[in-house]
Amino acid sequence: MLQLLLKLLGFAVLNAISVLLVMGFYGAGVWPVALLVVIVTLGLDLLYLGPWAVPLKYLAPGILLLLTFQVFVILYSGFTAFTNAGQGHLGTKQDAIAAIALSGxxxxxxxxxxxxxxxxxxxxxxxxxxxxxxxxxxxxxxxxxxxxxxxxxxxxxxxxxxxxxxxxxxxxxxxxxxxxxxxxxxxxxxxxxxxxxxxxxxxxxxxxxVRAYDPALDAVVDSSTGVVYRDNGRGNFAAPDGTQIDPGWRAVVGLDNFARMVREVRESEQFLGVFLWTFVFAILSVAMGFGFGTFLALVFNDPRIRGRRIYRMILILPYAFPVFLSVLIWGGLLNPEFGFINEVLLGGAKIPWLQDPWLARFSVLMVSLWLEFPYWFLIATGALQSIPRDLEEAATIDGAGRRRLFRHVRLPLLLVTVAPLLVSAFAFAFNNFNLVWLLTRGGPIALDSEIDAGATDLLITLTYKLAFDNSVQDYGLASAISATIFMIVAAISILSFRRTRRYEEVF
Amino acid sequence: MRWFLQTGWRHLIAWVMIVVVLLPIAWILSASLSANGTLTGSNELFRSISLENYADLFAGERIPFLRWMGNTLLVSGVSTIGTVAVSCLAAYAFARFRFRGRREGLAAILLIQLFPAVLGLVALFLLLDWIGDIFPAIGLDTHAGLILVYLGGSLGVMTWLITGNFNAIPRELDEAARIDGAGHFRIFISVILPLAAPMIIVVAVLTFMLSVGEYAIGSVVLNDRDMLTAAVGLTDVATGTDGRNTNWGLFAAGACILATPVLVVFFAAQRWIVGGLTSGSVK
Missing domain, CATH: 2.40.430 (Periplasmic binding protein-like II)
Known part of the structure; x- marks a missing residue:
């Protein structure tokens, strides 16, 4: 009885929300979305009404959220990459016409x-x-x-x-x-x-x-000069000589953004630098974190050490500490004038840890190491302990020394277990927004940089800068870069997951 | 000498690492207790002990810190509950049913993890901006909107962890319950969930910690000073991005208050978190 009531209540809530959504979307004139909501709701009602498709009943909530806020967002991101969306190109053509009627x-x-x-x-x-x-x-x-x-x-x-x-x-x-x-x-x-x-x-x-929209011409006419500004097909009214009226509207501009990106890579050293640095940072950050974490795991994987558990507990502190706080704290420690490192540890030196391009890259990598090694320390410790004892004993009996034991038994087995984690860690480092943004904001920025690309900028921080931090927001170009990141990460992970599988078959 | 070669050097490394790990944390604690709001003032560790920064923080005149903490609690709390619920439901389907697309579904969830939400930030922003015109309650600068975005990532690594845990529960228990007349939902609620409770708590803790520390999405979605989460607000205080001067004392005190519960919970659940992490990778 209670179950039936709860079920009814669930249906009531679900359908009430849908009705609200449908009314809102329909009222705003976006009936395709309203229609989609109707279809999804009917599908859900049907799904939960009868004794069929039991697994889907449990999966539906997650799938719906995933489709709306991840899959759709990724697709929409891809679409935005082909538009001129950004400052001056935000609304519809109607909005732009109304705004023009108000200006000048x-x-x-x-x-x-x-x-x-x-x-x-x-x-x-x-x-x-x-x-x-x-x-x-x-x-x-x-x-x-x-x-x-x-x-x-x-x-x-x-x-x-x-x-x-x-x-x-x-x-x-x-x-x-x-x-x-x-x-x-x-x-x-x-x-x-x-x-x-x-x-x-x-x-x-x-x-x-003085500018009025003429529907018959689909153009804006300036009555004082007689110039006719026509829809240039790229989200602006433009005169024959190319002058455009602001604001424009959001329009599809094809491959423009990608073409701009390629041009930037060719022409501007900074942008190319960002590309390369993103790769170098991702590879080094994972390699250093994994290497050092594994080294520590080997060091402490010896039952003779007293206080092992206390050591381990303290060493994983950076993993437990909220990352954004750690990064901000490191930013303070590395402050060239007042920071602890220069003033106390180095006796009043004025080393520009975050202001010199190469030192800034070094500092970003070091902070990344501080943040990442505990994770790898934990993973490697777990992996080492799961290596069967008899395997190690067999190798020792066969005359393997400690070095050979490591190179031929422990390391391969370790790599098999952590290979997929290395791939996802690479993808994560590739997009490690928090670290770079909160430590250096991508800087230091070269004075002659047109897009404000800095020495430590990753592609993802550059995206953020272009979209939200610059004086001129450029959502189109930002999305084009996002789409590029997406493709790079996808290609690398597919390739490496294939390789890992092959790796796994060997052992 | 022999002792040093065998184990002594390991202790030496341990002590060096402990200093490296603890330095930033000791420094921020000392800064939070120094009455001086500048960076320099905190460089002599624990020279002066004063609770001025904390008093300032709770007085709420310079920054609405308590509001920020409340916002964080609300946003992270609701999105954690949602994420765990959605993950448990999905994990039950993956662990106990065999259906077409099951393997692919599990693989897809892992693959999507490779593309962090930051990557779609522009699209998320435009989407929320657009939705906000129609439904102001879930648009930009609302907690509901931010929670929905966080919930979008519900199916993820956590679903994997829970699936693994459900798989470890003997199927005989399901069978016994089924013979007693329990349906699939009853089995989920009264057999599976209680048995997996420790793991679910660990997953909840991890999810909560991640969303408390989330900065990028929060900074784009939230704008009004009173709406910020502690992560976004404290970052503004530390970097001066809200147009005011940076104040290290206030930031340090806020950081300590925010980090303390996170650390306590982490270390309380440490054994299971470490176990979960390593069992996810080490089969």
Whole structure:
């Protein structure tokens, strides 16, 4: 009974959420997504209704989350790589047209003259105007002009006040002139109709964008110069001479981003440097961590050592400590002027640990070693202990010394067990964002770098910089680099997993 | 001399390593106890002991630290519970049922791990930005949005660990329960889960630790100062990225407060964590 109730409750929640999602997506005009939600919900209802497909019942939640937030995100990332998405290219074409209608406003030459009174009410300043026909209208930057029949008028018939609002005196207007001169009150709901502005606080005129969208031409026409800006197919309206109007919109630009990347690699040493350094860092970081961890495991894999367990516990501390904190702390320790290492350990030296390109790379690798060796120490210890004793004894009886024992028995067996881990550690190091970003921000940056690529930048930190940290956000190029990383990592892991399998067959 | 050649040098290495490992941790502890908020002030380890930084932190006037801790607890707590639940369900399917695509599914989960979420950060940002226009409750700068993103990685290494553990539970127990009339869900709840509880707790601890320390996604999704998780907020304090001056004293105190429970839990569960790590690799 209780189970049935719970089941019903589950269905109710599931379907209620779907209804909300469908209504939201449909209301926002993205009906394909709404349709997808309907299909998925029906599928889930069907799945959990009857006694079929039992394994899928347990897998469905995970698969759904995985599809939405990982698989879809990866695909969307791939798609973004083919677009111009970024600052100035964020919205749709409609958004861009609306924004253009709001920009570059100039006074309309034959604008009627509006007599103006400035009112202060509970919602801020507003314009009370008397149009040439004598009608009183009121509006503020957020609300277009509307008739104000209850306006008080002076002897000349000019509307000067409204109940519930206070008219500003000339002195007050002078005192707030910056604010008032910047006010734009829309004439109608359509931004293309223009706005009222004042230049003296007494009269207001119609200002309208000189650029207007012409649906018939699918182009923006500048009425003051007569230049026609056509849709250039790349997310901008552009004049024949190539000048573009900002903002543009998000558009598919094909391989542009990849072409730019290739050009950068060819032309800029920094970008090529980032590529190479990413590989060097990933390989060295794994090799050093694994090598040193294994060395320590061999050192402490001797039952004669007293206090082994205490040692082990302390040595794995870096593994337990939150990584971002460790990296930030190391950043402080390595500070050239005040850091502990220079000031105390090196007696006041001013070594630019994180400021010199080569020293910064060295420091990044050293901090990486500090962070990674405990993991490999643990793994190697476990792997060494799982090597059958009789195997080692047999080798010893056959006359193998300690060195041969290591080279021909322990190391191969160790490699078999850790090979897959080495591959995933490589993939991880390849994208070790936290370490580089929090230690050096990818720097030091060469002064002549156009894309702000620094000496310790990995591809992944460069992506982050391009997308979120630069003055100009470039999501398209960032995604193109992400896609490249994806392909590199995929290729390397497929190749090496094949090799590991072969390795495994030998033993 | 013979003692040194056989075991003594090993102790020597151990002591050198202990110094290397403990230095940063001792230094940050000392910085948190120094009344001076600068880097230099903490270079004479434990010269002065003052709780000023901690008092500052809890007063919350310079940084909303308690809020950040609360946010971290909420985000990491919910996403840990979600991840563990989703992982256990999936692991049950992988461990107890034979179906088409089972091996491929397990392999796919491992493969996807090679592509960290940071790689899709731009797309995640655009996705949340877009969703936020339609459903403001799960868009950018919301905890719900961040939790959903973290949950996207539920099926992962942790699922593998739990699957391995479920596999080790004798199937005879299932059979016995089935004969007693239990259905597959009942078996999952009353047989499998209780028996695998230690492993599930370890997985929960690891997941929680990972999400407490997550910086990249949090820094992109969250923006409002009061919404930040401790990881994002403390990083801003240490690097001055929020436009204010860096304050090492405050950062150090915050770091110690954040790290202490993590370390305590890690060492309490150490035996199982180490066991889990090595059993995942060493079959």
């Amino acid at each position: 406003r100039e006074r309309v030459p034959d604008s009627p003259k509006y007599l103006l009174a400035i009112l202060e009410g509970p919602t801020g300043l507003s314009f009370l105007v008397t149009d040439p026909d004598g009608a009183a209208l009121v509006g503020d930057p957020a609300t277009p002009l509307a008739p104000a029949p209850d306006a008080e008028r002076n002897d000349a018939g000019k509307a000067v006040g409204l109940p519930g609002a206070e008219a500003l005196t000339f002195q007050q207007i002078l005192g707030r002139q910056d604010e008032i001169l910047g006010m734009e009150v829309p004439i109608a709901a359509d931004p293309a109709d223009g706005v009222l502005r004042t230049q003296d606080g007494q009269t207001a005129f119609v200002f309208r964008s």
